[in-house]
Amino acid sequence: MTDMALVVAVGIVTFASRVSYLWRPRRTTHPQPFLDLFPLALFVSLATVGLATPDGAFRVGPGLAAAVGGVVGAAVGRRSIVWVLAFGSAAFYLARLL
């Protein structure tokens, strides 16, 4: 398979999963509480996996400092994404300096 064909194949797999429930309006078979909570679970999982080592611990470094700063920002800024990014970025660059 050429690289271009592989790119198209990956594009088809990705788009097929994205369009699954958007193709036409219909009732989903997923229960509503699950769908309400899935975005939160997804973003926390994405953040955690990005900070985790293969042996299931947090990688200590500027990335973890950014996450801690982000949590502080969320507490101070009433869960605002702007405060999370501002506090987290500040903590990240501070940790890189130290």
Added chain:
Amino acid sequence: MMDRSSLLKGIRDAAGLAPALFAFGVLFGVLAVDRGMSPWLAVASSAIILSGAAQFALVGLLPAGTGAVLVAVTGLALRHVPMSAALARLLPADLSRVRRLALAYVLVDETFGLTVVAARRSQVVVADYKTGADVMLVVNWLAGTAVGAGLGSMVDPTRFGLGELFPLLFLGLAAPLVRGRRAWVTAGLAVVGALVAAQVLPPAWQVTAAAVVAAGVGSRFHD
């Protein structure tokens, strides 16, 4: 007819994420060319696939062969199924097929997160808000990829550590959604699930598995 204020709000909100998206695109462009992709194919892959995770898996696993790439990408893509169902619930039944396909094409973590938060917090026309956010994302992702692929090894995008800031971006998207006991339990389960998954599952399946289990178990709790 689009709701102009929702469209502009989507663009404005996504503009806050633009530097990170652009930097991530540069990182992908540099890496893709470094791994032997032609610059035009790197940009084409960003236009065709439009998924940072899938594209990084693609270039990382190219030497392992087609089968490894497709298994990894399938694992990453499965998370889009519940995302698709969650977004579909927020859209009007009479939304045209073309608009649905366009929204599906750009069903990415970042603008999905912004859209879910906006739909819960403010009065926006969801399809138009997400369209605005999607435009900002696509422009930055493609421009970043083109710059990275064009500059190749002349630039070191890791110098400013922007790639390392992506977990923070996802924390930012999660923060507004943490409301009530059930959400706190789900967030805790997602952290534990992801740490366990990091030990026992291949990287491409970790996020999907942890998120599905956390949301599934969390939904059994009451606020």
